[in-house]
Amino acid sequence: MRHVIKLGAAALLAFAGPALADDGCSKDSECKGDRICVQRQCVDPEPGTAAAQPRTATDQQAIPAKFEPARGDTPSSAGDSGRPAVLDSTINRHLGAYIRPDLGFGYVRSSASQNGVDASISGFAGTFGIAVGAAITENQILAVHLWDLVATSPTITSGNTTLNNPNATLTFVAIGGEYTGYYAGNVYLSISPALTRGTLAVNGTSQNTSWGFGLRAALGKEWWVSNHWGLGMVGHLSFTANQDTGTNPPMWTSWGATVAFSATYN
Incomplete structure:
Protein backbone atom coordinates (compact mmCIF):
# COMPACT_ATOMS: atom_id res chain seq x y z
CA MET A 1 0.00 0.00 0.00
CA ALA A 51 5.81 42.45 -25.37
CA ALA A 52 5.45 45.27 -22.93
CA GLN A 53 8.76 46.80 -22.00
CA PRO A 54 9.44 48.62 -18.75
CA ARG A 55 9.73 52.43 -19.16
CA THR A 56 13.29 53.63 -18.70
CA ALA A 57 14.49 56.86 -17.12
CA THR A 58 15.28 58.17 -20.61
CA ASP A 59 11.66 57.61 -21.64
CA GLN A 60 10.46 59.52 -18.57
CA GLN A 61 12.63 62.52 -19.48
CA ALA A 62 11.35 62.51 -23.07
CA ILE A 63 7.78 63.27 -21.91
CA PRO A 64 7.70 66.53 -19.93
CA ALA A 65 4.94 66.81 -17.36
CA LYS A 66 4.16 70.42 -18.32
CA PHE A 67 5.40 72.68 -21.09
CA GLU A 68 6.85 75.97 -19.95
CA PRO A 69 8.29 78.57 -22.38
CA ALA A 70 11.91 79.49 -22.00
CA ARG A 71 12.72 82.78 -20.34
CA GLY A 72 13.70 84.29 -23.66
CA ASP A 73 10.24 83.50 -25.09
CA THR A 74 8.31 85.52 -22.55
CA PRO A 75 7.38 89.15 -23.42
CA SER A 76 9.84 91.58 -21.91
CA SER A 77 9.06 94.96 -20.52
CA ALA A 78 10.08 98.13 -22.32
CA GLY A 79 12.90 98.59 -19.86
CA ASP A 80 14.28 95.06 -20.43
CA SER A 81 14.38 95.48 -24.21
CA GLY A 82 16.13 98.83 -24.02
CA ARG A 83 13.33 100.64 -25.84
CA PRO A 84 11.83 103.77 -24.24
CA ALA A 85 8.59 103.18 -22.37
CA VAL A 86 5.40 104.24 -24.16
CA LEU A 87 3.76 107.30 -22.64
CA ASP A 88 0.70 106.73 -20.55
CA SER A 89 -2.72 107.74 -21.84
CA THR A 90 -3.05 111.41 -22.84
CA ILE A 91 -6.53 111.66 -21.34
CA ASN A 92 -6.84 114.89 -19.28
CA ARG A 93 -3.18 115.73 -19.81
CA HIS A 94 -1.53 118.63 -21.64
CA LEU A 95 0.36 116.71 -24.32
CA GLY A 96 0.39 116.82 -28.11
CA ALA A 97 -1.60 119.20 -30.28
CA TYR A 98 -2.98 122.33 -28.63
CA ILE A 99 -5.90 124.63 -29.56
CA ARG A 100 -7.32 127.29 -27.27
CA PRO A 101 -9.93 129.83 -28.37
CA ASP A 102 -11.37 132.43 -25.99
CA LEU A 103 -14.13 135.02 -26.21
CA GLY A 104 -14.86 137.79 -23.74
CA PHE A 105 -15.30 141.46 -22.94
CA GLY A 106 -13.75 144.26 -20.96
CA TYR A 107 -12.38 147.77 -21.30
CA VAL A 108 -9.74 149.40 -23.52
CA ARG A 109 -8.10 152.82 -23.44
CA SER A 110 -5.66 154.28 -25.97
CA SER A 111 -3.92 157.65 -25.48
CA ALA A 112 -1.42 159.90 -27.25
CA SER A 113 -0.01 163.42 -26.98
CA GLN A 114 1.02 165.80 -29.75
CA ASN A 115 2.09 169.42 -29.52
CA GLY A 116 0.88 169.60 -25.93
CA VAL A 117 -2.58 168.28 -26.77
CA ASP A 118 -3.65 165.04 -25.13
CA ALA A 119 -6.02 162.68 -26.88
CA SER A 120 -7.63 159.42 -25.80
CA ILE A 121 -10.07 156.82 -27.08
CA SER A 122 -11.74 154.51 -24.57
CA GLY A 123 -14.76 152.30 -24.06
CA PHE A 124 -16.31 148.91 -23.56
CA ALA A 125 -14.56 146.31 -25.69
CA GLY A 126 -14.94 142.76 -26.87
CA THR A 127 -12.05 140.38 -27.38
CA PHE A 128 -11.45 137.17 -29.28
CA GLY A 129 -8.32 135.09 -29.43
CA ILE A 130 -7.12 131.72 -30.66
CA ALA A 131 -3.84 129.93 -30.01
CA VAL A 132 -2.68 126.91 -32.03
CA GLY A 133 0.43 124.95 -31.18
CA ALA A 134 1.73 121.90 -29.34
CA ALA A 135 3.22 120.79 -26.06
CA ILE A 136 7.03 120.77 -25.97
CA THR A 137 6.84 118.79 -22.71
CA GLU A 138 3.87 117.94 -20.55
CA ASN A 139 2.14 121.15 -19.34
CA GLN A 140 4.49 123.39 -21.37
CA ILE A 141 2.94 124.82 -24.55
CA LEU A 142 4.28 126.86 -27.46
CA ALA A 143 1.75 128.29 -29.91
CA VAL A 144 0.93 130.98 -32.45
CA HIS A 145 -1.56 133.41 -30.93
CA LEU A 146 -3.97 135.72 -32.76
CA TRP A 147 -6.08 138.11 -30.69
CA ASP A 148 -7.93 141.42 -30.90
CA LEU A 149 -9.62 144.21 -28.95
CA VAL A 150 -12.67 145.93 -30.46
CA ALA A 151 -14.45 148.92 -28.89
CA THR A 152 -17.62 150.14 -30.57
CA SER A 153 -19.00 153.64 -29.93
CA PRO A 154 -15.97 154.64 -27.84
CA THR A 155 -15.52 157.95 -26.07
CA ILE A 156 -13.07 160.18 -27.97
CA THR A 157 -11.35 163.02 -26.15
CA SER A 158 -9.01 165.62 -27.64
CA GLY A 159 -7.90 168.47 -25.38
CA ASN A 160 -11.05 169.79 -23.73
CA THR A 161 -13.38 168.23 -26.29
CA THR A 162 -15.16 164.95 -25.62
CA LEU A 163 -17.22 163.14 -28.21
CA ASN A 164 -19.38 160.06 -27.80
CA ASN A 165 -19.52 158.85 -31.37
CA PRO A 166 -21.84 155.90 -32.06
CA ASN A 167 -20.39 155.61 -35.57
CA ALA A 168 -16.79 155.00 -34.45
CA THR A 169 -14.96 151.70 -33.86
CA LEU A 170 -11.50 151.23 -32.37
CA THR A 171 -9.80 147.94 -33.26
CA PHE A 172 -6.47 146.43 -32.32
CA VAL A 173 -5.26 143.20 -33.91
CA ALA A 174 -2.23 141.24 -32.75
CA ILE A 175 -0.33 138.17 -33.87
CA GLY A 176 2.67 136.54 -32.26
CA GLY A 177 3.96 133.66 -30.24
CA GLU A 178 2.60 132.36 -26.98
CA TYR A 179 4.00 130.38 -24.09
CA THR A 180 1.55 128.69 -21.71
CA GLY A 181 2.34 126.79 -18.55
CA TYR A 182 -0.21 124.63 -16.74
CA TYR A 183 -0.01 124.13 -13.00
CA ALA A 184 -1.85 122.34 -10.19
CA GLY A 185 -5.62 122.46 -10.49
CA ASN A 186 -5.39 123.10 -14.26
CA VAL A 187 -4.52 126.75 -13.64
CA TYR A 188 -2.55 128.28 -16.50
CA LEU A 189 -0.43 131.34 -17.20
CA SER A 190 0.18 132.63 -20.74
CA ILE A 191 2.53 135.27 -22.13
CA SER A 192 2.03 136.47 -25.72
CA PRO A 193 4.43 138.99 -27.27
CA ALA A 194 3.04 140.17 -30.60
CA LEU A 195 3.02 142.57 -33.50
CA THR A 196 0.01 144.89 -33.21
CA ARG A 197 -1.83 147.45 -35.27
CA GLY A 198 -4.63 149.88 -34.39
CA THR A 199 -7.47 151.12 -36.58
CA LEU A 200 -9.97 153.89 -35.88
CA ALA A 201 -13.00 153.92 -38.16
CA VAL A 202 -15.25 157.02 -37.97
CA ASN A 203 -18.30 157.42 -40.20
CA GLY A 204 -16.91 154.86 -42.67
CA THR A 205 -13.41 156.40 -42.85
CA SER A 206 -10.55 154.35 -41.39
CA GLN A 207 -7.14 155.46 -40.20
CA ASN A 208 -4.44 152.94 -39.26
CA THR A 209 -1.41 153.15 -37.03
CA SER A 210 1.92 151.57 -37.92
CA TRP A 211 2.70 148.07 -36.76
CA GLY A 212 4.07 148.12 -33.26
CA PHE A 213 4.80 146.00 -30.23
CA GLY A 214 2.16 144.38 -28.08
CA LEU A 215 1.95 142.00 -25.16
CA ARG A 216 -0.86 140.01 -23.59
CA ALA A 217 -0.66 138.22 -20.24
CA ALA A 218 -3.38 135.78 -19.24
CA LEU A 219 -4.23 133.93 -16.04
CA GLY A 220 -6.95 131.30 -16.24
CA LYS A 221 -8.40 128.11 -14.86
CA GLU A 222 -10.16 125.31 -16.68
CA TRP A 223 -12.01 122.11 -15.80
CA TRP A 224 -11.87 118.96 -17.90
CA VAL A 225 -15.27 118.26 -19.48
CA SER A 226 -14.16 115.37 -21.72
CA ASN A 227 -11.03 113.33 -22.40
CA HIS A 228 -9.29 116.20 -24.21
CA TRP A 229 -11.42 119.35 -23.79
CA GLY A 230 -11.29 121.77 -20.89
CA LEU A 231 -13.57 124.77 -20.29
CA GLY A 232 -12.94 127.70 -17.99
CA MET A 233 -12.39 131.40 -17.42
CA VAL A 234 -9.41 133.62 -18.11
CA GLY A 235 -8.40 137.19 -17.36
CA HIS A 236 -6.29 139.21 -19.84
CA LEU A 237 -4.10 142.25 -19.47
CA SER A 238 -3.11 143.64 -22.88
CA PHE A 239 -0.67 146.36 -23.95
CA THR A 240 0.16 147.90 -27.34
CA ALA A 241 2.45 150.72 -28.48
CA ASN A 242 1.86 152.00 -32.02
CA GLN A 243 3.22 154.97 -33.93
CA ASP A 244 0.56 156.96 -35.75
CA THR A 245 0.98 157.84 -39.40
CA GLY A 246 1.52 161.27 -40.96
CA THR A 247 3.95 164.09 -40.20
CA ASN A 248 5.52 164.05 -36.75
CA PRO A 249 3.07 161.31 -35.65
CA PRO A 250 2.39 160.65 -31.98
CA MET A 251 2.75 157.28 -30.26
CA TRP A 252 -0.49 155.64 -29.20
CA THR A 253 -0.19 153.67 -25.98
CA SER A 254 -3.07 151.33 -25.25
CA TRP A 255 -4.16 149.14 -22.34
CA GLY A 256 -6.93 146.60 -22.20
CA ALA A 257 -8.37 144.54 -19.36
CA THR A 258 -10.74 141.72 -20.29
CA VAL A 259 -12.26 138.50 -18.97
CA ALA A 260 -13.21 135.63 -21.25
CA PHE A 261 -14.52 132.12 -21.51
CA SER A 262 -11.81 129.77 -22.72
CA ALA A 263 -11.80 126.27 -24.17
CA THR A 264 -8.69 124.13 -24.57
CA TYR A 265 -8.14 121.03 -26.67
CA ASN A 266 -5.06 119.03 -25.70
Whole structure:
Protein backbone atom coordinates (compact mmCIF):
# COMPACT_ATOMS: atom_id res chain seq x y z
CA MET A 1 0.00 0.00 0.00
CA ARG A 2 2.81 2.40 0.86
CA HIS A 3 4.41 1.71 -2.49
CA VAL A 4 1.15 2.51 -4.26
CA ILE A 5 0.87 5.88 -2.44
CA LYS A 6 4.49 6.74 -3.20
CA LEU A 7 4.07 5.82 -6.85
CA GLY A 8 0.87 7.90 -7.09
CA ALA A 9 2.51 10.94 -5.44
CA ALA A 10 5.52 10.64 -7.68
CA ALA A 11 3.31 10.44 -10.75
CA LEU A 12 1.31 13.50 -9.61
CA LEU A 13 4.46 15.53 -9.03
CA ALA A 14 5.85 14.48 -12.37
CA PHE A 15 2.63 15.63 -14.09
CA ALA A 16 2.18 18.92 -12.20
CA GLY A 17 5.83 19.96 -12.09
CA PRO A 18 6.02 21.55 -15.58
CA ALA A 19 2.78 23.45 -15.06
CA LEU A 20 3.94 24.90 -11.74
CA ALA A 21 7.12 26.10 -13.40
CA ASP A 22 5.12 28.36 -15.64
CA ASP A 23 2.24 29.10 -13.29
CA GLY A 24 1.88 31.93 -10.74
CA CYS A 25 3.66 34.76 -12.63
CA SER A 26 3.02 38.40 -11.70
CA LYS A 27 5.04 40.16 -14.42
CA ASP A 28 6.56 39.45 -17.82
CA SER A 29 10.10 39.29 -16.49
CA GLU A 30 9.24 36.13 -14.55
CA CYS A 31 8.50 34.30 -17.81
CA LYS A 32 11.15 32.67 -19.99
CA GLY A 33 12.09 33.95 -23.40
CA ASP A 34 9.53 36.08 -25.16
CA ARG A 35 6.63 34.69 -23.19
CA ILE A 36 4.37 37.17 -21.35
CA CYS A 37 2.36 36.99 -18.16
CA VAL A 38 -1.43 36.79 -18.74
CA GLN A 39 -3.79 36.02 -15.86
CA ARG A 40 -0.84 34.81 -13.79
CA GLN A 41 0.25 32.36 -16.48
CA CYS A 42 3.20 32.58 -18.84
CA VAL A 43 1.98 32.25 -22.44
CA ASP A 44 3.37 32.89 -25.90
CA PRO A 45 2.41 36.36 -27.25
CA GLU A 46 -0.01 36.54 -30.15
CA PRO A 47 1.59 37.26 -33.53
CA GLY A 48 2.06 41.02 -34.14
CA THR A 49 1.84 41.91 -30.46
CA ALA A 50 5.00 43.36 -28.89
CA ALA A 51 5.81 42.45 -25.37
CA ALA A 52 5.45 45.27 -22.93
CA GLN A 53 8.76 46.80 -22.00
CA PRO A 54 9.44 48.62 -18.75
CA ARG A 55 9.73 52.43 -19.16
CA THR A 56 13.29 53.63 -18.70
CA ALA A 57 14.49 56.86 -17.12
CA THR A 58 15.28 58.17 -20.61
CA ASP A 59 11.66 57.61 -21.64
CA GLN A 60 10.46 59.52 -18.57
CA GLN A 61 12.63 62.52 -19.48
CA ALA A 62 11.35 62.51 -23.07
CA ILE A 63 7.78 63.27 -21.91
CA PRO A 64 7.70 66.53 -19.93
CA ALA A 65 4.94 66.81 -17.36
CA LYS A 66 4.16 70.42 -18.32
CA PHE A 67 5.40 72.68 -21.09
CA GLU A 68 6.85 75.97 -19.95
CA PRO A 69 8.29 78.57 -22.38
CA ALA A 70 11.91 79.49 -22.00
CA ARG A 71 12.72 82.78 -20.34
CA GLY A 72 13.70 84.29 -23.66
CA ASP A 73 10.24 83.50 -25.09
CA THR A 74 8.31 85.52 -22.55
CA PRO A 75 7.38 89.15 -23.42
CA SER A 76 9.84 91.58 -21.91
CA SER A 77 9.06 94.96 -20.52
CA ALA A 78 10.08 98.13 -22.32
CA GLY A 79 12.90 98.59 -19.86
CA ASP A 80 14.28 95.06 -20.43
CA SER A 81 14.38 95.48 -24.21
CA GLY A 82 16.13 98.83 -24.02
CA ARG A 83 13.33 100.64 -25.84
CA PRO A 84 11.83 103.77 -24.24
CA ALA A 85 8.59 103.18 -22.37
CA VAL A 86 5.40 104.24 -24.16
CA LEU A 87 3.76 107.30 -22.64
CA ASP A 88 0.70 106.73 -20.55
CA SER A 89 -2.72 107.74 -21.84
CA THR A 90 -3.05 111.41 -22.84
CA ILE A 91 -6.53 111.66 -21.34
CA ASN A 92 -6.84 114.89 -19.28
CA ARG A 93 -3.18 115.73 -19.81
CA HIS A 94 -1.53 118.63 -21.64
CA LEU A 95 0.36 116.71 -24.32
CA GLY A 96 0.39 116.82 -28.11
CA ALA A 97 -1.60 119.20 -30.28
CA TYR A 98 -2.98 122.33 -28.63
CA ILE A 99 -5.90 124.63 -29.56
CA ARG A 100 -7.32 127.29 -27.27
CA PRO A 101 -9.93 129.83 -28.37
CA ASP A 102 -11.37 132.43 -25.99
CA LEU A 103 -14.13 135.02 -26.21
CA GLY A 104 -14.86 137.79 -23.74
CA PHE A 105 -15.30 141.46 -22.94
CA GLY A 106 -13.75 144.26 -20.96
CA TYR A 107 -12.38 147.77 -21.30
CA VAL A 108 -9.74 149.40 -23.52
CA ARG A 109 -8.10 152.82 -23.44
CA SER A 110 -5.66 154.28 -25.97
CA SER A 111 -3.92 157.65 -25.48
CA ALA A 112 -1.42 159.90 -27.25
CA SER A 113 -0.01 163.42 -26.98
CA GLN A 114 1.02 165.80 -29.75
CA ASN A 115 2.09 169.42 -29.52
CA GLY A 116 0.88 169.60 -25.93
CA VAL A 117 -2.58 168.28 -26.77
CA ASP A 118 -3.65 165.04 -25.13
CA ALA A 119 -6.02 162.68 -26.88
CA SER A 120 -7.63 159.42 -25.80
CA ILE A 121 -10.07 156.82 -27.08
CA SER A 122 -11.74 154.51 -24.57
CA GLY A 123 -14.76 152.30 -24.06
CA PHE A 124 -16.31 148.91 -23.56
CA ALA A 125 -14.56 146.31 -25.69
CA GLY A 126 -14.94 142.76 -26.87
CA THR A 127 -12.05 140.38 -27.38
CA PHE A 128 -11.45 137.17 -29.28
CA GLY A 129 -8.32 135.09 -29.43
CA ILE A 130 -7.12 131.72 -30.66
CA ALA A 131 -3.84 129.93 -30.01
CA VAL A 132 -2.68 126.91 -32.03
CA GLY A 133 0.43 124.95 -31.18
CA ALA A 134 1.73 121.90 -29.34
CA ALA A 135 3.22 120.79 -26.06
CA ILE A 136 7.03 120.77 -25.97
CA THR A 137 6.84 118.79 -22.71
CA GLU A 138 3.87 117.94 -20.55
CA ASN A 139 2.14 121.15 -19.34
CA GLN A 140 4.49 123.39 -21.37
CA ILE A 141 2.94 124.82 -24.55
CA LEU A 142 4.28 126.86 -27.46
CA ALA A 143 1.75 128.29 -29.91
CA VAL A 144 0.93 130.98 -32.45
CA HIS A 145 -1.56 133.41 -30.93
CA LEU A 146 -3.97 135.72 -32.76
CA TRP A 147 -6.08 138.11 -30.69
CA ASP A 148 -7.93 141.42 -30.90
CA LEU A 149 -9.62 144.21 -28.95
CA VAL A 150 -12.67 145.93 -30.46
CA ALA A 151 -14.45 148.92 -28.89
CA THR A 152 -17.62 150.14 -30.57
CA SER A 153 -19.00 153.64 -29.93
CA PRO A 154 -15.97 154.64 -27.84
CA THR A 155 -15.52 157.95 -26.07
CA ILE A 156 -13.07 160.18 -27.97
CA THR A 157 -11.35 163.02 -26.15
CA SER A 158 -9.01 165.62 -27.64
CA GLY A 159 -7.90 168.47 -25.38
CA ASN A 160 -11.05 169.79 -23.73
CA THR A 161 -13.38 168.23 -26.29
CA THR A 162 -15.16 164.95 -25.62
CA LEU A 163 -17.22 163.14 -28.21
CA ASN A 164 -19.38 160.06 -27.80
CA ASN A 165 -19.52 158.85 -31.37
CA PRO A 166 -21.84 155.90 -32.06
CA ASN A 167 -20.39 155.61 -35.57
CA ALA A 168 -16.79 155.00 -34.45
CA THR A 169 -14.96 151.70 -33.86
CA LEU A 170 -11.50 151.23 -32.37
CA THR A 171 -9.80 147.94 -33.26
CA PHE A 172 -6.47 146.43 -32.32
CA VAL A 173 -5.26 143.20 -33.91
CA ALA A 174 -2.23 141.24 -32.75
CA ILE A 175 -0.33 138.17 -33.87
CA GLY A 176 2.67 136.54 -32.26
CA GLY A 177 3.96 133.66 -30.24
CA GLU A 178 2.60 132.36 -26.98
CA TYR A 179 4.00 130.38 -24.09
CA THR A 180 1.55 128.69 -21.71
CA GLY A 181 2.34 126.79 -18.55
CA TYR A 182 -0.21 124.63 -16.74
CA TYR A 183 -0.01 124.13 -13.00
CA ALA A 184 -1.85 122.34 -10.19
CA GLY A 185 -5.62 122.46 -10.49
CA ASN A 186 -5.39 123.10 -14.26
CA VAL A 187 -4.52 126.75 -13.64
CA TYR A 188 -2.55 128.28 -16.50
CA LEU A 189 -0.43 131.34 -17.20
CA SER A 190 0.18 132.63 -20.74
CA ILE A 191 2.53 135.27 -22.13
CA SER A 192 2.03 136.47 -25.72
CA PRO A 193 4.43 138.99 -27.27
CA ALA A 194 3.04 140.17 -30.60
CA LEU A 195 3.02 142.57 -33.50
CA THR A 196 0.01 144.89 -33.21
CA ARG A 197 -1.83 147.45 -35.27
CA GLY A 198 -4.63 149.88 -34.39
CA THR A 199 -7.47 151.12 -36.58
CA LEU A 200 -9.97 153.89 -35.88
CA ALA A 201 -13.00 153.92 -38.16
CA VAL A 202 -15.25 157.02 -37.97
CA ASN A 203 -18.30 157.42 -40.20
CA GLY A 204 -16.91 154.86 -42.67
CA THR A 205 -13.41 156.40 -42.85
CA SER A 206 -10.55 154.35 -41.39
CA GLN A 207 -7.14 155.46 -40.20
CA ASN A 208 -4.44 152.94 -39.26
CA THR A 209 -1.41 153.15 -37.03
CA SER A 210 1.92 151.57 -37.92
CA TRP A 211 2.70 148.07 -36.76
CA GLY A 212 4.07 148.12 -33.26
CA PHE A 213 4.80 146.00 -30.23
CA GLY A 214 2.16 144.38 -28.08
CA LEU A 215 1.95 142.00 -25.16
CA ARG A 216 -0.86 140.01 -23.59
CA ALA A 217 -0.66 138.22 -20.24
CA ALA A 218 -3.38 135.78 -19.24
CA LEU A 219 -4.23 133.93 -16.04
CA GLY A 220 -6.95 131.30 -16.24
CA LYS A 221 -8.40 128.11 -14.86
CA GLU A 222 -10.16 125.31 -16.68
CA TRP A 223 -12.01 122.11 -15.80
CA TRP A 224 -11.87 118.96 -17.90
CA VAL A 225 -15.27 118.26 -19.48
CA SER A 226 -14.16 115.37 -21.72
CA ASN A 227 -11.03 113.33 -22.40
CA HIS A 228 -9.29 116.20 -24.21
CA TRP A 229 -11.42 119.35 -23.79
CA GLY A 230 -11.29 121.77 -20.89
CA LEU A 231 -13.57 124.77 -20.29
CA GLY A 232 -12.94 127.70 -17.99
CA MET A 233 -12.39 131.40 -17.42
CA VAL A 234 -9.41 133.62 -18.11
CA GLY A 235 -8.40 137.19 -17.36
CA HIS A 236 -6.29 139.21 -19.84
CA LEU A 237 -4.10 142.25 -19.47
CA SER A 238 -3.11 143.64 -22.88
CA PHE A 239 -0.67 146.36 -23.95
CA THR A 240 0.16 147.90 -27.34
CA ALA A 241 2.45 150.72 -28.48
CA ASN A 242 1.86 152.00 -32.02
CA GLN A 243 3.22 154.97 -33.93
CA ASP A 244 0.56 156.96 -35.75
CA THR A 245 0.98 157.84 -39.40
CA GLY A 246 1.52 161.27 -40.96
CA THR A 247 3.95 164.09 -40.20
CA ASN A 248 5.52 164.05 -36.75
CA PRO A 249 3.07 161.31 -35.65
CA PRO A 250 2.39 160.65 -31.98
CA MET A 251 2.75 157.28 -30.26
CA TRP A 252 -0.49 155.64 -29.20
CA THR A 253 -0.19 153.67 -25.98
CA SER A 254 -3.07 151.33 -25.25
CA TRP A 255 -4.16 149.14 -22.34
CA GLY A 256 -6.93 146.60 -22.20
CA ALA A 257 -8.37 144.54 -19.36
CA THR A 258 -10.74 141.72 -20.29
CA VAL A 259 -12.26 138.50 -18.97
CA ALA A 260 -13.21 135.63 -21.25
CA PHE A 261 -14.52 132.12 -21.51
CA SER A 262 -11.81 129.77 -22.72
CA ALA A 263 -11.80 126.27 -24.17
CA THR A 264 -8.69 124.13 -24.57
CA TYR A 265 -8.14 121.03 -26.67
CA ASN A 266 -5.06 119.03 -25.70
